[in-house]
Amino acid sequence: MFDNNFKSNWKKILNYNNKINLVESPEEIREQVRIPLTPIHIEGYLLYYLFELLYPKFVNDQQNILDIILSDYDIENKVLGIYLYKTKKAGIHESIEELPKDLVIIKEKDITDMNQLFNMVQSHISDKKSVKISSIRIFTRRGIDLINTYCDNLEKYSIYEFLYRFLDLIQKLINENLIYLFPEPNVYRFLKDFFKILNNLKLSKLFRIIESFISSFATVLVFYSRKLNIITEINKRDSKLNESKISINLRTTKDLDLEVKQYLSNNSLLLVQKKLNSESVVNLSQDHLISFFLDLFDLEIPIKKENFKLILQKFIYGIRSFEIHWNLLPRPRIYNTLIRFLVRLLGININFKKLSHWAIPDMFFSLIDTYFGLNSNILLIIVNKNRIFTKTSLLLEIENSSLIKIIPIDNPEIIVKKKVDSLDSIRNSFLEKFGINPIIVKVDKNLIQMIISVLIFKIYKLKPLSLLKVLKMIKKEEYFQIHPILPPYQLIRKMGTISLLKLCLSILIDKHEF
Amino acid sequence: MNNNSSIAEATQVALIKSTTSKDAVLEGISKLGGISKFVKEGDLVFIKINLRNPGGFPTNTNFDVISSVISLCTDAGAKEIYVGSFPDQHVKIKALADALDLQTLFKKCRAKLLLLDDEAKYSQEIINLNNKEFKVPSAILRCDKIISINQVNVDPVFACTLNLLNSYSIVSNEAQQIKKDLRVGRDYLHLDQYKKDLISNILAVFMIKKPDLVINDLFYVLEGAGPFNYKDSNLKKTSFMVIGNDAVAVDSITLRLLNIDISKQDLLMEARDKKIGIVDLSEIKLIGEDIDKNKLDIKFCASKLEDVTVKNTDIKKGRLCSGCFNQAYHLLNLMKSKMTKDLKYIERQSLLIGEKPHEPEFLENILIFGDCAINSTKDRTFRKIVIEKGKNLIEKAKNKIKKEKKKKSKSKTKIISNKQILELPGCPPDILKCVSSIIKYYGKDEVPGLNLYYNLISTYVDFKKIEAKKK
Numbered sequence: 001m002f003d004n005n006f007k008s009n010w011k012k013i014l015n016y017n018n019k020i021n022l023v024e025s026p027e028e029i030r031e032q033v034r035i036p037l038t039p040i041h042i043e044g045y046l047l048y049y050l051f052e053l054l055y056p057k058f059v060n061d062q063q064n065i066l067d068i069i070l071s072d073y074d075i076e077n078k079v080l081g082i083y084l085y086k087t088k089k090a091g092i093h094e095s096i097e098e099l100p101k102d103l104v105i106i107k108e109k110d111i112t113d114m115n116q117l118f119n120m121v122q123s124h125i126s127d128k129k130s131v132k133i134s135s136i137r138i139f140t141r142r143g144i145d146l147i148n149t150y151c152d153n154l155e156k157y158s159i160y161e162f163l164y165r166f167l168d169l170i171q172k173l174i175n176e177n178l179i180y181l182f183p184e185p186n187v188y189r190f191l192k193d194f195f196k197i198l199n200n201l202k203l204s205k206l207f208r209i210i211e212s213f214i215s216s217f218a219t220v221l222v223f224y225s226r227k228l229n230i231i232t233e234i235n236k237r238d239s240k241l242n243e244s245k246i247s248i249n250l251r252t253t254k255d256l257d258l259e260v261k262q263y264l265s266n267n268s269l270l271l272v273q274k275k276l277n278s279e280s281v282v283n284l285s286q287d288h289l290i291s292f293f294l295d296l297f298d299l300e301i302p303i304k305k306e307n308f309k310l311i312l313q314k315f316i317y318g319i320r321s322f323e324i325h326w327n328l329l330p331r332p333r334i335y336n337t338l339i340r341f342l343v344r345l346l347g348i349n350i351n352f353k354k355l356s357h358w359a360i361p362d363m364f365f366s367l368i369d370t371y372f373g374l375n376s377n378i379l380l381i382i383v384n385k386n387r388i389f390t391k392t393s394l395l396l397e398i399e400n401s402s403l404i405k406i407i408p409i410d411n412p413e414i415i416v417k418k419k420v421d422s423l424d425s426i427r428n429s430f431l432e433k434f435g436i437n438p439i440i441v442k443v444d445k446n447l448i449q450m451i452i453s454v455l456i457f458k459i460y461k462l463k464p465l466s467l468l469k470v471l472k473m474i475k476k477e478e479y480f481q482i483h484p485i486l487p488p489y490q491l492i493r494k495m496g497t498i499s500l501l502k503l504c505l506s507i508l509i510d511k512h513e514f
Numbered sequence: 515m516n517n518n519s520s521i522a523e524a525t526q527v528a529l530i531k532s533t534t535s536k537d538a539v540l541e542g543i544s545k546l547g548g549i550s551k552f553v554k555e556g557d558l559v560f561i562k563i564n565l566r567n568p569g570g571f572p573t574n575t576n577f578d579v580i581s582s583v584i585s586l587c588t589d590a591g592a593k594e595i596y597v598g599s600f601p602d603q604h605v606k607i608k609a610l611a612d613a614l615d616l617q618t619l620f621k622k623c624r625a626k627l628l629l630l631d632d633e634a635k636y637s638q639e640i641i642n643l644n645n646k647e648f649k650v651p652s653a654i655l656r657c658d659k660i661i662s663i664n665q666v667n668v669d670p671v672f673a674c675t676l677n678l679l680n681s682y683s684i685v686s687n688e689a690q691q692i693k694k695d696l697r698v699g700r701d702y703l704h705l706d707q708y709k710k711d712l713i714s715n716i717l718a719v720f721m722i723k724k725p726d727l728v729i730n731d732l733f734y735v736l737e738g739a740g741p742f743n744y745k746d747s748n749l750k751k752t753s754f755m756v757i758g759n760d761a762v763a764v765d766s767i768t769l770r771l772l773n774i775d776i777s778k779q780d781l782l783m784e785a786r787d788k789k790i791g792i793v794d795l796s797e798i799k800l801i802g803e804d805i806d807k808n809k810l811d812i813k814f815c816a817s818k819l820e821d822v823t824v825k826n827t828d829i830k831k832g833r834l835c836s837g838c839f840n841q842a843y844h845l846l847n848l849m850k851s852k853m854t855k856d857l858k859y860i861e862r863q864s865l866l867i868g869e870k871p872h873e874p875e876f877l878e879n880i881l882i883f884g885d886c887a888i889n890s891t892k893d894r895t896f897r898k899i900v901i902e903k904g905k906n907l908i909e910k911a912k913n914k915i916k917k918e919k920k921k922k923s924k925s926k927t928k929i930i931s932n933k934q935i936l937e938l939p940g941c942p943p944d945i946l947k948c949v950s951s952i953i954k955y956y957g958k959d960e961v962p963g964l965n966l967y968y969n970l971i972s973t974y975v976d977f978k979k980i981e982a983k984k985k
Contacts, residue, residue, distance in 0.1 A: 359855040363963060366745065366851050371970075373570020374749040375734060400749040424615070428622055435536070437577045437619065484615030487568055490973040503969065506962035511859060 001069055001081060001141075003148040005155075009034045016044040017051075017094040027228075027254060037147070037169075039155045039162050042250045048092065049228050055091025057290055058297070059185045062134030063087045066125060070106065072142050077105045080141060086131060103128060111138075114182045136182050143178030159246040160211075167203040171195055186297040193301035201408045205392060209382070211244060213448045217457040220278045222253075222269070225286040229253040233276055269329040280460055283327040292318065302402040309361040316357035323353075330460045343464050347502060350464060354510040363507055365401060371486045372439060374400050379409070379430065379438040384445045385478070395438065423483035439486070444479040471497050471504075525792045527758035527767045529802040535733040535755065536582045542729070542757035543586060545801045552727040552759070553659050555591030560657035561625070562725065564665050564680055565599035568613035568974055569743060572736050575665045577619070579731050583661060584623045596653060598628035599680075603687045604946055607631050609974040628653055631686060643718035644711075648685045650722055662725035662761065666768060667736035670815040670843040671709065671836050672781055673774050675741045676765040677728050679781075681720045690715070692837060694885075694941045703869055703886070708835035708942075713784050720761065721790065728764045730756040732771070737813045739822075742844075745851040746822075752810050754803075762791020763798045770795065773809045815843065819867065822846040825857040827865055828875055834868030837942035838884045842867045844945055845883070848967075856961040866891060878934040881952070885941040896932060903928040946971065947980060 002010070013033050020026040031044040069081040082099040104124050110117045118136055125133050139147075150169045157165065173179045174188070175195050181188050198206070216237050223230040233249040256275050258268060269281045292314060299307050318325065322335065333339055334350055343350055372378065378396040397405035423440045430436055450473060454466045473479045475492055482489040492500065528545045532538035543549055553559055561583060563575040580597065587595050597620050601610050607629045611617050620627045630636055630651045638649035654660070664680040672679060682690060692711045696702055732754040739746035754771065758764040762785045769776055776782055776793060786793040795805075816822045819839065820829050824846050834842070846865070849857065857863075864874035869886040874896055882888050891897065903926040936955040938948045949968055958965045971977075 356855060359858075359963075362745070362854040363852075363966070366854075367970075369743040369747070370569050370851075373572070374736070374743060374747070375571045399751075424618060427615075428618075431581075431619075431622060435578070435581070437581075485613060487613055487970045487973045490613065491970055494973060495969070503962075503966060506959070507855065507966055511959060511962075 001144050003151040006036070006147070006151045010036060013044070013047065014094055014096060017048055017092050020045070020048055021088065021094070027252070034155070037151070037154075037166065039157055039159070040248060040250065043252065043255065046228075046230065046250060046252055049230075051091045051093070052089060053225075053286070054290075057294060058187050059091065059181070060135040060183065061090045063090055064131055064133045065093070066121065066133045066136045068104070068106070068121070068136060068138045069144060070111075070138055070140050072140050075108045077102070078108065078111075079104060079106050084125070084129065084131065084133070090134075099125075099129070111180070114180060114184075118182045136180075138180040138182075140178045142176075143173055146172060146178060159248055160244055163207060163246070164204045167207055171198075171203045186294075190297040190299070190301060197301060197404065197406055199405055199407050201392075201394070201406055205408070209392070213445065213452055214457065215449055215453055218278045218280075219457065220272055220276050220281045222272060222281060222283045223286045223289065224283060229258075230286070231256065231272065231276075233278065235278075266327070266329060266331075269327065273329055280457075281329045283329075285325055288318065288325050302399075302404045305365055305401040308402075309365060312361040312364075313357050316355050316360055320353055320355040320357055328460060332460045332462055334459075334462045334464075348464060348498075349505055349509050349511070350467070351509055351513070354513070356508060356510050360508060367488060369401055371488055372398070374398075377436050377438040379426070379440045381426070381440060381442045382445055382448070383442055395436075423481060427483060440481075440483040442481040442483075444473075447473050447479040468497055468501060471501055475500075525758070525760045525763045525797060526799045526801060527756060527760075527763050529767060529771065529800060529805060529808070530755045530757065531753050531803050531808070532755070533753070534578075535576055535731065536578050538733060538753070538755035539579050539582045539729065539757070540586070542755050542802070543583075543727070546757060546759070549586040549590045552661070553587050553590040553592050556593045557590075557658040558656060559587050559592045559595045559659045559661060560628075560654050561587075561595065561597045562654075562660060562662045562680060562684060563597060563599050564663075564675070565607070565610060565683075566602045566742070567605050568610050572665050572667055572734055572749065573742055574614075575663050576731055576733070579663055579729065579733075581623050583663060583729070584620075584625045587661070588624055592659075595625040596628050596657065597625050598630050598651075598654075600630055600683045600686045600690075603691075603944065604975045604980060605687075606974070606976075613974055630654075641722060643722070644714055646689075646715070648689050648719060648722070650685055650719075654684055654723060657723075659727070660723055660725040661727040661729070663729045663731065666730050666732045666772075667741035668738070668812065668815045669741050671840050673779065673814055674735075674768070674772060674812075676768065676781065677725075677730055677761045678716055678720055678765055678785065681725065681761065682716045684723065685719055703833045703835050706835050708837040709780065712836070713781050716781065717785055717788060717790055725761055726759060728758055728761045730764050730768045732756060732768065732810075735772075735810075735812055739815060739847050742847075743851075744847040746847070748813070750810075750812065754808070754810070758798075760791045760798075762786070762793060766791075766793045766795070767798065767800065767805065770805055771808065771810055772812050819843060819846060822850065824850045825854075826860055826862050827857065828862070830864060830866045830872040830874055832866075832868035832871035832887065832890065834884070834886065835942075838868060838886065841940075841942040841945060842883055845943075845948055848945065848949070849964075852967040853961060853963045856956070856963045859960050860956065877932055879956075880932070880935045881938060882935060883938045883948075884943050885939055888937050888939060897935065898929050899932045900927050900929055902926070944980075946975060946977070950977060950980070 013036070016029070016031055016033060019029060023029060026048070027045045029045060032041050033044045033047055034041050035047060064087055065085040067083040067085070068079060070078040071080050079101045081101055082103055084097045084099055085093045086095055086097070087093060104121050106117065121136055122133055125131055146169065150165060154162070170191070174192050214236060218235045221232040221234065223232065229252060231251045231253060235247045237245040239245055256272065258271060269283060273281045295314060296311055299311065322328070334352065340351060376398045378398065379393060380396060381393045393409045395407040395409050396403060397407065423442060427438060427440055430438055451470055454462060454470055475497065495503065526546055528542040530538045530542040530545070532541055561580065563580055566573050584595055601607055611627055611629070617627050628636060628651070630653070637652045639652050639655055641648050641650055662677055662680055664675065664677040667675050669675045692708055692715065694702065695707070695711065697707070700707065732752050735750050735752055736743070736747050737750050738748045756764050756768045756771065762782065766776060766782055769779060769782065782793050785791050792798055819831055819842055822843065827849065860879060862876055863879035863881060864876060865881045865883055866874060866887045867883045870890045871887055873894065874880050877896055877899055880896060882891060936951060938951055940947070949964060953961055953964055953968055
């Protein structure tokens with residue numbers, strides 16, 4: 001039922017996984033496979049490791065999985081195919097067995113109660129195959145067709161195209177109930193609820209917007225763990241066409257002949273940087289990242305303010321634990337003690353190792369609650385030198401401090417025809433058309449690019465002057481504007497750049513060094 | 515019987531539940547007989563809203579509700595529609611309107627925002643009430659019809675922000691202040707004379723120009739801490755709106771809906787005793803939803819100051835009036851919301867409130883809040899600290915190096931006044947003055963959160979003027 005290309009790759013993976021149990025040092029088996037549903041080729045052992053690591057944590061941590069393919073039209077018995085994966089380790093698919101499709105009868109009404117359906121299927125399989133399944137994955141025929149169409153020529157796609165289409169596929173499969181998982185993993189529930197917030201906004205469109213904010217970079221992410229270090233090489237080059245050129249390469253330290261276990265030393269990172277000729281190398285802990293994402297997917301959507309504060313605290317704590325839980329090469333200049341000392345003489349305290357992770361979310365929400373309100377509509381307009389940049393402006397609907405809806409505004413009468421510098425007229429049009437009185441936030445693409453570049457991709461070059469440059473840009477109406485001129489924005493405009501930087505840093509950075 | 519039915523006929527209150535606040539207003543007014551029952555062609559209409567400060571919803575009245583009422587008045591043929599209110603202390607309407615861009619917004623709806631505090635533009639009439647002069651803008655007095663739209667939030671003194679309280683801000687905030695008036699033989703604190711005087715003034719001002727249409731917007735209610743957005747605040751969607759022609763009746767239904775015992779609500783009891791409006795349910799014709807089936811479960815403000823838990827802050831309370839309670843409640847919530855970081859730096863502080871508060875546990879960072887607390891603690895022991903006099907540090911160090919045993923010498927002590935005390939005067943104290951005094955006391959570096967808040971307020975409040983007044 002699946003596309004041949006998909007099927008042959010999947011079989012290759014199953015064979016590889018099967019072989020692994022028979023050898024003593026599985027990493028010695030060198031065989032390239034393709035990550036399912038992607039055009040990315042990696043070593044079979046790396047894929048095995050990723051499944052072993054991620055599947056139990058994010059999808060299901062028990063053995064034996066049953067795939068069921070259902071018809072979209074039949075009512076009496078919808079089953080078109082049943083496939084059993086007997087797994088010795090959770091997540092490691094090593095063999096597939098096609099079962100007779102009349103082994104289980106599923107009617108239209110059964111799908112409404114997944115719990116009951118699962119129990120029924122589990123007892124049938126247990127009786128007839130003496131195998132206790134721990135989860136079922138249901139694919140509808142339409143879902144399979146969609147996946148097959150997506151897989152067509154998949155290997156020819158560029159990474160940009162793949163990401164764009166992959167996001168669309170996932171959104172469609174989940175939104176239109178073309179796949180079901182039971183027991184429902186948190187990540188599935190999280191995505192399902194998140195797509196509801198996105199309304200009609202396509203995830204791929206959001207990706208396109210975000211991607212356009214990131215200027216060219218070449219970085220290597222090293223995900224370290226006791227068992228296996230994963231080296232991910234990511235390059236992005238802007239092209240004059242619509243698409244950017246992105247390349248992603250996944251390897252292990254062994255592929256680079258680096259005999260290092262666990263946390264990579266600066267020397268090893270330097271070796272990686274030299275070997276891969278990248279601008280920077282970031283060393284991240286697999287365990288910490290997984291723990292963060294598990295916490296994130298555990299959240300209910302819309303995310304309540306208090307929960308959001310907690311996840312934000314964890315994220316900021318992660319950033320502040322530089323050289324403890326993560327590392328970066330070249331070492332950012334801003335961490336240089338002498339530079340920090342000299343800057344502090346001027347009254348500016350920049351120490352990212354002392355980010356107030358415990359206070360920033362509280363202060364941020366207090367500011368938003370006080371001046372934007374507990375309920376608000378925020379119209380986000382992204383511009384490029386005062387021209388509408390994305391053709392899509394976003395209306396963020398907030399209720400009781402939680403983001404409940406993101407609505408794309410494509411109405412040309414409201415935004416495109418209006419001069420972007422006249423935010424007042426945009427608000428009036430909004431009032432007339434929708435009866436909504438939004439707070440308009442206009443941000444220039446260059447400002448976002450600058451912030452992302454300075455604080456993320458080029459952080460190793462960060463100087464106090466770059467922060468001042470960003471603040472200066474924020475103070476200029478052409479780059480950043482809020483309408484109406486709420487007190488926080490008034491303050492930004494009124495205050496001198498250095499005073500503003502000092503005020504912000506006093507909130508962001510802990511006063512005490514030790 | 516006939517008499518009763520005619521009262522009921524006159525006092526109608528609509529209790530409406532709907533999917534949007536706009537729909538609730540429209541449905542409520544329609545159930546009361548339509549807008550034409552309240553506004554006639556050619557009328558000058560004044561819409562009294564909540565306009566406290568440039569904060570976000572629900573600090574001020576919901577704009578959706580205001581615009582719906584304005585559009586109804588326009589349809590009814592109102593000649594002019596004015597919107598306005600006096601804001602919180604020290605806040606100028608112009609600054610507030612600029613921050614929220616209200617003038618253009620109301621203009622768009624064909625209404626006009628009145629800058630009531632601009633005496634050069636809007637003349638004021640002096641009205642003598644309760645031996646006090648109240649300046650009321652003539653623009654309001656001249657209007658044919660008054661519509662009062664009130665956002666209901668929890669309130670530390672009156673349980674929730676009632677419509678009667680909304681009507682009080684047709685006079686300036688300065689005029690709303692209650693001056694301590696000690697009467698012979700009457701205990702100001704025990705009788706809570708502050709609250710009595712406040713209620714008396716609220717009702718007197720209300721009687722100057724009673725609203726013709728009253729809307730209590732409970733579609734969203736701020737619960738937990740209010741009426742401003744604080745850290746403990748939570749917005750509860752109830753989908754209800756209470757609308758009527760008698761403010762007292764509307765408030766009475768609102769309180770019942772919120773499951774509050776009316777007999778304990780001094781403001782409404784006083785209104786009933788003075789025959790200002792109808793309080794008893796039997797005399798109100800209720801339209802719409804059944805009140806008994808729709809009681810709301812709302813979390814009200816902390817009734818004791820000790821229940822507002824502020825990190826590293828020890829609250830010592832004496833006898834206090836509602837004025838000090840209200841202001842202390844706001845100061846504590848402000849500390850909790852804006853001083854997250856500051857309170858960790860400060861490590862510990864004591865807040866002494868009311869007459870004869872208990873002794874603080876520590877001798878540092880003692881904030882004495884209000885005249886009663888300041889005057890009644892003048893002779894307290896914490897005001898003085900004992901220090902050792904003439905300590906010879908070099909000699910002490912020498913002894914330590916030589917490891918000589920301490921010579922038992924008579925240590926001389928000196929009593930000096932405790933400098934780690936901050937007095938926050940006022941009866942009750944002014945919160946913004948308190949904020950500025952606390953920043954000066956601790957220093958900007960120690961209170962970055964409060965300093966940020968101060969800078970934000972400075973964008974719409976003239977602190978120089980406040981300081982000059984203080985001097």
